Amino acid sequence: MSIQENYNTIKNQLPDNVQLVAVSKTHPVSAIQEVYDLGQRVFGENKVQEVMEKHPLLPKDIQWHVIGHLQTNKVKYIAEFVDTIQSVDSEKLLLEINKEAAKYDRKIKVLLQVKIAEEESKFGLETEEAKALFQKYLEGTYSNIEITGLMGMATFTDNEQQIRKEFSLLKNLFDELSSQKSLNTLSMGMSDDFPIAIECGANSVRVGSAIFGRRDYTK
Numbered sequence: 001m002s003i004q005e006n007y008n009t010i011k012n013q014l015p016d017n018v019q020l021v022a023v024s025k026t027h028p029v030s031a032i033q034e035v036y037d038l039g040q041r042v043f044g045e046n047k048v049q050e051v052m053e054k055h056p057l058l059p060k061d062i063q064w065h066v067i068g069h070l071q072t073n074k075v076k077y078i079a080e081f082v083d084t085i086q087s088v089d090s091e092k093l094l095l096e097i098n099k100e101a102a103k104y105d106r107k108i109k110v111l112l113q114v115k116i117a118e119e120e121s122k123f124g125l126e127t128e129e130a131k132a133l134f135q136k137y138l139e140g141t142y143s144n145i146e147i148t149g150l151m152g153m154a155t156f157t158d159n160e161q162q163i164r165k166e167f168s169l170l171k172n173l174f175d176e177l178s179s180q181k182s183l184n185t186l187s188m189g190m191s192d193d194f195p196i197a198i199e200c201g202a203n204s205v206r207v208g209s210a211i212f213g214r215r216d217y218t219k
Contacts (some may be wrong), residue, residue: 003031003133006211007038014205018198021065021086021187023208025050029057031212036062044086044206048074055081067151069123072096084109085189086151086206089123091133094142101144108144111151111187114173116166118155127173134177149185149204150174153192163193167200172202 001009007022014020021044024032031123032043036059045051046068055064063083079087079100088094088110101108112133115124125133130150137147152170154163167188174186189197191210198205 003034003212004038006213007035007040010023010207010210013195015198017187017203018019019204020212021067021204021206022211023067023190024069024212026053027208027209027212032058032062035211036096044208046082048077050193051082052077075100077100079108080104082108084111084148084185087113087123089113089115089125091136094133098142098144105145106144109146109148111149112147113151115172116152116154116168116170119164121151124152127169130173131177134180138181147183149187150177151184151185151187153190154188154197156192160196163196164200167197167202171201 010020016049017114017162019042021042022035022040023044025046033056041061042063042065044065044067051064051066053061064081065086066078066082067086070085070093075096085097085108096111097108097110112130112156115126116132134147150173152171154166157163170188171186174183176184186202186203187204187206188200188202189205191207194205194207
């Protein structure tokens with residue numbers, strides 16, 4: 001199927017309250033422009049270098065989300081224009097984002113990435129770490145960021161029961177933190193498991209290959 005057909009298929013599966021982040025990593029500007037022309041405005045990239053290369057070549061009303069593991073020394077390159085950093089997995093990174101955002105007199109939206117998967121390769125905060133950072137945020141520690149929600153990745157498995165359990169853990173934490181200050185984004189689910197994520201309460205999903213096709217892993 002074409003990118004347009006893929007995109008429309010995905011959009012038709014999403015409830016009105018669920019945001020689609022089109023994951024465009026490793027895909028060319030022309031493919032992103034094609035999806036933009038279909039009405040999509042939120043795009044996700046894993047690597048800072050890629051988003052830096054693509055940002056100047058595409059419409060300025062695109063909301064760029066960084067969804068991959070982010071090194072602190074790369075924050076300065078995206079602080080001026082990034083909309084949301086979904087992959088905040090340490091206080092060190094949070095402090096760096098806060099510092100760089102202040103240079104541009106702006107608040108950068110962030111999601112706390114919580115480790116819900118059993119796989120060691122996954123990044124993320126432990127639940128108690130996320131709670132502690134959120135408490136510091138409520139106390140006004142990070143004045144140039146806005147924590148708008150949580151992000152998590154389930155274990156890569158065919159075991160739907162396990163996936164549901166992991167997504168439900170994150171939803172419970174989201175509800176707990178929201179009772180202290182209203183959060184608006186629960187980012188769970190990718191091309192293979194986003195329908196389960198939505199059933200478990202996700203209101204933002206990150207879909208790449210189901211829209212753009214297979215990625216070029218040689219890049």
